[in-house]
Amino acid sequence: RRESWHIILLAKNMTGIRNLYKLVTLSHLHYFYKKPRIPRAELEKYREGLIIGSACEAGELYQQILNRASDEMVEKTARFYDYLEIQPIMNNEFMIREGSVRNAEELRDINRRIAELGRKLNIPVAATGDVHFLNPEDEVYRRILLAGQGYGDADTQPPLYFKTTAEMLEEFSYLGEEEARRAVIEVPRQIASQVEFLNPIPEGLQTPKIEGAEETVKDMAAKKAAALYGDPLPELVAKRLDKELGSIIKYGYAVLYLIAHKLVKHSNEDGYVVGSRGSVGSSFVAFLTDITEVNPLPPHYLCPDCHRVQLGDDTLYGCGSDMPDMDCPHCGARMGKDGFNIPFEVFLGFEGDKVPDIDLNFSGEYQTQAQKYTETLFGAKNVFKAGTISTIADKTAFGFVKNYFADRKLPIRDSEVERLVQGCAGVKRTTGQHPGGIVVLPMGDEITNYTPVQHPADDVNSEFITTHFEYHAIDNCLVKLDILGHDDPTIIRLLGDMTGVNIRMIPLDEPKVLSLFTGPEALGLSKEDSGLETGSLGLPEFGTSFVRGMLMDTQPATFSDLVRISGFSHGTDVWLGNAKDILKSGLGTMKEVIAARDDIMIYLIQAGVSPKHAFKIMEQVRKGKGLKHDDIAAMEEAGVPDWYIQSCQKIKYMFPKAHAVAYVTMAFRIAWFKVYHPLAFYAATFSVRGGGLEGSVAAGGLPKVEKAMEEIRRKRESKEQTAKDEDLYTMLELAREMMLRGYRFQPVDLNKSHQNRFKIAPDQSSLQLPFTSLSGLGPNVAHSIVAARNNKPFLSVDDLRVRGRVGKSVIDILRQQGALEGLPESDQQTLF
Secondary structure: OOOOOOOEEEEOOHHHHHHHHHHHHHHHHOEEOOEEOOOHHHHHHOOOOEEEEOOOOOOHHHHHHHOOOOHHHHHHHHOOOOEEEEOOHHHHOHHHHHOOOOOHHHHHHHHHHHHHHHHHHOOOEEEOOOOOEOOHHHHHHHHHHHHHOOOOOHHHOOOOEOOOHHHHHHHOHHHOHHHHHHHHHHHHHHHHHOOOOOOOOOOOOEOOOOOOHHHHHHHHHHHHHHHHHOOOOOHHHHHHHHHHHHHHHHOOOHHHHHHHHHHHHHHHHOOOOOEEEOOHHHOHHHHHOOOOOOOOOOOEEEOOOOOOEEEOOOOOOOOHHHOOOOEOOOOOOEOEEEOOOOOOHHHHOOOOOOOOOOEEEEEOOOHHHHHHHHHHHHOHHHEEEEEEEEEOOHHHHHHHHHHHHHHOOOOOOHHHHHHHHHHHOOOEEEEEEEEEEEEEOOOOOOHHHOOOEEOHHHOOOOOOOEEOOOHHHOOOOEEEEEEEEEHHHHHHHHHHHHHOOOHHHOOOOOHHHHHOOOOOHHHOOOHHHHOOOOOOOOOOOOOOHHHHHHHHHHOOOOHHHHHHHHHHHHOEOOHHHHHHHHHHHOOOOOOOOOOOHHHHHHHHHHHOOOHHHHHHHHHHHHOOOOOOHHHHHHHHHOOOOHHHHHHHHHOOEOOOHHHHHHHHHHHHHHHHHHHHOHHHHHHHHHHHHOOOOOHHHHHOOHHHHHHHHHHHHHHHHOOOOOHHHHHHHHHHHHHHHHHHOOOEEEOOOOOOOOOOOOEEOOOOOEEEOOHHHOOOOOHHHHHHHHHHHHHOOOOOHHHHHHHOOOOHHHHHHHHHOOOOOOOOOOOOOOOO
16 A cells, blocks of 8 residues: 555564564665555564554544544454554644644544444554653753754644643543543553563574684684693693683683684785774783784783793783893793783673673774675674664754754743753664674574664665664674774784884884883974974874873873873773872872773772672773772772772773773884884874875975964864864874974875875985875875876876866866976977
8 A cells, every 4th residue: 555654563472572673674674655664464464473553643543534434444444453542632733733623622523433443343442642751841852852853843742741640531531431441541451461571682692603613712722822831831821711711612702702813814814903992802812812912911021932931020010011121041032021911800700791892993994894704704694784873962952952042032041051951962863883883693593583674874775784773782692793993903004014014023112112102302303392292193092182191291101101091091080080180199109090990800809809899890980880888888998098989989981901902002013113114104194094184285394384283273262173173283283293303295296196195205205195185186086097197197187187087176276286287288289
């Protein structure tokens, strides 16, 4: 049928839940007449386990009665439904304004007719409220939200609040006392009694199966452990390995490790390193299976020749890189230094009851290929994008409130604006997709056993299929892989390609590199002449003005200090108003203040709090839930100082230490190139992060760069600065630093410039600007120019226009930059 009607679908058992998921999937993946709909034939096909109601005034039964259809047609329609629905008169009062009915009494007559149909056909009739908000006064929020989204009738909305039983009985009193009681109380109870008490989300993690995953992971871990630490393994290593493998295999997580191993290996073989994130670096098995480079063992020396292991003093050294160099006392070889002292429990919990979350940072250039590889591993039918639900942000809600009252020329106090913003913010707005979340279904299973699926934001043209449920709702029953795109692996790949340096051989204790975080002297610059307090501009995680301020406050002297700073900068209410004040007041030292979530558990266990209670406190604090009375009592009994307890109470979110270690490792390696291969560093950084750097400004030298910086500072002072301006300012700072070091940018050259990469010029003292650095010259045009140039050199401007598919505006841009100098306008030559 071409008509579209509203219906109510209730699932009364697990069969109904699954059929409901199938119908929702059908309606969102296959659009009929430009809107998501369920064909009646499909509804009848999947009707088992469902209770179907006739819905509101938009339902077909109501519309047929309103339009005076024949009694025969109305009765035939009514028989399709398991119950019929009537609603309060105010819900449908808009029909009087529109002229569909003359008055409220006609609306009551329609409800009377539906009640009469129910008696005649022995179909239950339920009085419902179409509830959209809880209390009557909450209607103002819906009014503002509707107005903000362009609804013209926002101010004439019905009172769709949750009415009391007494209010509903009064509303339907015109049906007679007995009929009203049946519709308001008895029938809703009757319908509810048919619905089983059930959890629509299956319990227990359903992992995809890979034959022999447990043995494969066990063998890989054992082989690498023996290769590094010798055979037999030292007690420390063997104990940690056995403990982790026991939990991983017991709780069925080996397949997750194997999947992650395969993804990382595939990326590495294609030339892109992978950065780990989250707490996966807390797992020694993850280190041994090459999922992460973070070694979570305590700080230790390791001889590469005889495999001798010697523990460092973890009360003195935060990680292996902080320890002094040492030769092997057994064979004399220079010993390696490793270990970051990260407990496994942060990743899996003390009882293995915490589902492991393996998050990986792939190069943004490689992310799509990595995600596609999961389809190769498990089949396209078993791989879905993780769905998200976005809500109305505070700033959006503020705009809705201000515009609502401004449009109606109504006065409003700031305090009332704030109250209304709080009521509107957080309301669900639309669906989307997680940037890197991939949900993997076990082979042979059906996704509708767990969730419906859909196009994100109901965009039928989207190539992606996402889970209908927000991914957090199902992450305890289906495996979600975080295959995220990140700039750092891309920069590392470019640096390796340009220099031939093996980035894994870069030491994490190099003195000159470490000095960058407290001054620019290793760059050949002084603080006085350059105006730079640190040399960390352009370094991921350490280049923003906020983090540079942290560096100046803390003066890091070791790698572990940098890890702590990374924890400070990524936490919420961890640094400002918390750790910063504690350090300034002298209450705690850099090693004592809380930087990462792991710090809490380790410190409390050392203080004498039971391990499980310490873990519980860590989990509460890192999620922003603070401390309970029994937590405070246990901490006080263990002698934990008051400032530490107060610090825990302030924290809203905390970074895992393993994540901080992985980020700082990447940043330190990139910093090494800044010291020893500066042009490669600037070329890679500008290529990946310098999209806003205008070529004409960069080519203009130091005066133009400093002028552009001054313009942004003026915007900042007048509060006109945007996030885009802030990003550009960071790149201008870096360009200024590069020029102070004696390097420069060469303008765009038709014959030499890359389409989007900054290249080291043959003179080895400058960077060649790419085509895309010119405002108004986009990546598609740049690609077309380079492709045509690579085929054969351009002979004239006309040749460029035709073969490069370049329009007049781009020709003018190139001409203004001097890129067409010496190129004739036409291929035609004058003979006379």
